[in-house]
Amino acid sequence: MPIIRFWCVLLLWVPLLVRADAFVFTAIPDQDESHLQQRFGKVADYLAKELGVEVQYIPVKSYAAAITAFRNNQVQLAWFGGLSGVQARRLVPGSEALAQGYEDQFFKSYFIAHKSAALQPSAALPSELKGMTFTFGSKGSTSGRLMPEFYLREHFKAAPEAVFSRVGFSGDHSRTIAQVQAGAYQVGAVNYSVWDSELAAGKIDLSKVQVIWTTPTYPDYQWTVRGDVDQHFGNGFKSKVREALLNMKDPDLLASFPRQSFVPASNADYAPIEATAKAIGLLDE
Amino acid sequence: MKFQPSSARRLNTVCLAMMAAALLALFFVDFQVYPVDPWQELARIGWGLLTPGWADLPSLLNALLQTVAFALLAITVAAPLGLLLALVFDWRPVRLLCASVRSVHELFWGLIFMQLYGISPLTGLLAIMVPFTGVFAKVFAEIFHQQSQQPAQTIASSVGLVKRFSYTLIPQSWPALLSYTRYRFECALRSSAILGFIGLPTLGFHLETAFKQGQYSEAGALLWAFLLLIASIRFWLRRWLIVPYIVAAIWMLPDTVGFQGGGSLWQFVSRDIWPSVLLDGDWEGFRNWLVMMFDSQIWPGLWQTLLLTQVAVVLTGLLVLVAYPMATQVLAGSIMRWPGRFVLLVLRCTPEMVLAYVLLLLLGPSGLPVVFALALHNGGLIAFLVANASDVEYRNRVRRPDDPTGVAFYAYVETPRRFPAMLAFLFYRWEVILRESAIMGILGVATLGFYIDSAFEEIRYERAFLLIIVTAVLNMLVDGVSRRLRSKI
Structure with a gap:
């Protein structure tokens, strides 16, 4: 049967x-x-x-x-x-x-940091990032992974795993923001347009998380x-x-x-x- | 009847060895706790769960029905196939084949079958069916193993394998086979839901979106719906309804959109899964590639995986010991067991990904949320199975007037009775834990599964293939060890 x-x-x-x-x-x-x-x-x-x-x-x-x-x-x-x-x-x-x-034509990523990281917005990628916890977005994302990783490698001359004490992949830009805002990761890289629209929608508490660096455009x-x-x-x-x-x-x-x-x-x-x-x-x- | 020595000593040795290994693992595993500030986000999640809302009811209903349809059809095919394989499970190649198909996560099977069948119902069905056939074969073979072999020995030795099983072992173990298949159906519902992540129109499709976007009321509605679906299985899954359900399920399956057939199977098998250096016949390059993979992914991944699974398995066991009595009739009472059963239902129905996310918010990224998420989910599942077994026995147990009560009853009567089965479940969950660690990338813990996931994301099938082979071998080893340990129990 x-x-x-x-x-x-x-x-x-x-x-x-x-x-x-x-x-x-x-x-x-x-x-x-x-x-x-x-x-x-x-x-x-x-x-x-x-x-x-x-x-x-x-x-x-x-x-x-x-x-x-x-x-x-x-x-x-x-x-x-x-x-x-x-x-x-x-x-x-x-x-x-x-x-x-x-x-x-001129996309960019934001590096965002939780207030506990005590990082201020700056024109250059801050070297104090070393040793902090960091999350990318999805593994295959351009704005959440590829370009941020490129600029990190360029600045630190090392792979992200060697720069940070921990590297996560949140899987999504909104999750990156939520996780950094909750302090689960100190720093994250996010698609600027997602950040801007979540900011406009009132989902972001700027006293907890802020943009500390903007990548060049790509x-x-x-x-x-x-x-x-x-x-x-x-x-x-x-x-x-x-x-x-x-x-x-x-x-x-x-x-x-x-x-x-x-x-x-x-x-x-x-x-x-x-x-x-x-x-x-x-x-x- | 031969005198059987007490199994308690061997059982204790096995457990102590497991715990010692876990304690040892604690020294190496990465359990750093980071200061976090999660309350705003957790409050949102909690509020979402309390105020579930879904604007478009038909789409929710459709997702529920699709989830059931995929699960039902996959089980309909996988259970008989598994039964056939179980007949020849003593044959080592079959065992190895089953162990290797079990070691690959459904999501990856989905991506593999997409090469052949595109995004189609067939892909989804196969993604559930293939690993489930491996599981059925293994568990059915174990069930056969537990039966008395005497009836089979009374049959003439010239009678073939199928007849032998059909007239003796299968009827003997029929209730156990059925009850396991029923339980597996629940697992298939979970897998079917999860496959929504790669595009099947099941609950997971919407759940992942809602969760990712922080629409927690919608996520709450989906989780509650899934919970109700699972909790009510016994009311809607009736034997005489199964055939009509199957017909309805086939009718329910979504259409395949735009797939021209063919796929890239040949390309996949002959080129994609082999490193280009090997295809070019560059042996030196191939050796370098292997060394690179071993140093950068296989070894660290293997190490992390072993550490985390060892700790998670033992934690799961402890959790089961604490949780199961609260859901049993004999220890918690007919009424008071319901809250316990509800908690276990919630634990086993919440996808690990969701648990991991909440724990990440609470504890920060490390091995800790991984271990807790796996232990909570699997502990909830095993405690439920153990409690069920206890309740079944409760109905037809002869009670003695000198039975102890309370803690003494728990410690000296009920738990010893449940323990062997519980250990068997735990050993099986080891491989589940191995598989599930694949989707824990958000926690920044690089297990083997993490690297497999990366390889698929980077469309580097040759890496995925190598890593899957490693995982499969590991799974076979663990399977062998747990077979040996259990034969001692």
């Missing part, structure tokens, strides 16, 4: 594996992940209207899962972070960065498309996608990312990110 059931279940899966011919995208949101389906569903509707094909959105929450879906051709378009975009494009030859957020989030979309969806499809993204003006749609608008981007824009990732050993040569 259990065996029969086993085969029944297996056979019943077969219809689920039948291919669907829609243009599919995913997005790695760095803040406000709630109601993803609802919010990005609207983006899918917009793209469907502009592109004239069926467009679907699948929610993915980890960088690794998003990159895998892109590589498998389960999604053809993805809103990646700087680092995840570089990783994805290395895995899928021919794929291209199409557009970035206006803000992504390119971050971008839309990346697979190289073979023209073959599947017709010639010129890629440029239509680019146009549709650049023409997205509805503040309601842009708020999902959240960006004020999208501007053109190219793979070359992310060469500094790739070089940085190689320099700190996150990518192989």
Whole structure:
């Protein structure tokens, strides 16, 4: 009986594996992940209207899962972070960065510290950080991990594990803020835009946690498309996608990312990110 | 009937050895406490739990149903497969295979199957099914082992394995098999919920978001919903409903969006999981790579993992000893056991990640919250199983007029009766603890699981593969040791 059931279940899966011919995208949101389906569903509707094909959105929450879906051709378009975009494009030859957020041209990270660390805001990365406890955001995040680690290594000439008494990965920018605010870690690195919006929302108590250093700017989030979309969806499809993204003006749609608008981007824009990732050993040569 | 010497001495030796090892580990383990200032955040969490709120009820209901659907289907396949493997569990390759599939966390199985099946229901099902089959095989084989072998010996020796089991050992142990499968279903619900983290539409999908974003009322609603789901299993999981449920579950599964089939299986197997130096035939480079991995990740990870698990296992055991009596009929009473049972329910239903986060806020980042989170979760689970076993026996136990009462009864009657089973659970939890330490990266403690997680995040499957092999070997060793220890008990 259990065996029969086993085969029944297996056979019943077969219809689920039948291919669907829609243009599919995913997005790695760095803040406000709630109601993803609802919010990005609207983006899918917009793209469907502009592109004239069926467009679907699948929610993915980890960088690794998003990159895998892109590589498998389960999604053809993805809103990646700087680092995840570089990783994805290395895995899928021919794929291209199409557009970035206006803000992504000069993205930055904040180093934030709990008051017990007794650090003051300064123009240079303070050397007193040595020996403190420190948390990054997600391991695969550009603003929460890659760039902060790069500047730490540049300043201290050592790996973070050697600089700090403990290095954690909070997994998320909001968690970084919450953990530093609660003093669980003395210092943390966070995406500036998440900090700014949490500050505006009144979630941050400046008497407990403050920004002590701002990194130089770097390119971050971008839309990346697979190289073979023209073959599947017709010639010129890629440029239509680019146009549709650049023409997205509805503040309601842009708020999902959240960006004020999208501007053109190219793979070359992310060469500094790739070089940085190689320099700190996150990518192989 | 041969005279059986008392097992107490051997049992004591095993326990003392475990505790001595844990005490020794305490010297090396990193238990620094940092001054923290957590009350604002903890107050928010507490308030969220007290004021659960979810704006969109259908989506909550859908997540609950999806969680059940994945768990049910995975168990439907994994339990019979595990049973088949249990028949040949004496064969070493099967044992090793099962130990290695068990040593990989469901989340990583999810990422591995994504290479083949994309983000699809099949990926989610396989991610639960594969490790669960390994667990079923092991536990079913143990259950068979505990049965009297005499009925099987009365059958002609020419009768095949399947028949032999079908007519003797399986019917003999049927109640135990069923009850374990039922318990495993609860574990599958937890795994199914957790798989939401990589995109399945289960409870974990929303829970992770709510928790990450600090929307504690929503997180509270999800935790309460999950608690209710688990607590009410026996009301809605009826034998005659299982087939309709399975049909409904298949119907419930989400559609696969946009997956073109094929995946990158071949690429994955032939290239991704091997270091490029090896593929180029550069043996010198491969040796350097191995040395680099060993020095920077394997050795430190192994060491941390062993220390933390040893302390966590012993702490779990102590916690069980303290907690289980409060949930039993015989020691706490028919009414007073309910608060105890509720606490155990909360402990075992709260994902370790959430426990770890709260403890991180309280204690600062170190091995301490790791050990406490693991001990609380697993202690809650084992204490629940032990209390259940005690209650089952309570119903059909002959009481003697000279039975002691109170503490003496706990110490001299009830606990000795529960102890062997409790130790067996503890030994099994060792490998669970090993697996779960993978998601403790927020605590800044670099266990083997931490490095596996990093390797997956960095899309360095060759590293993940090597580290998984190391973890699997470690798991096999621990499995072997615990088999040996238990055969002495």
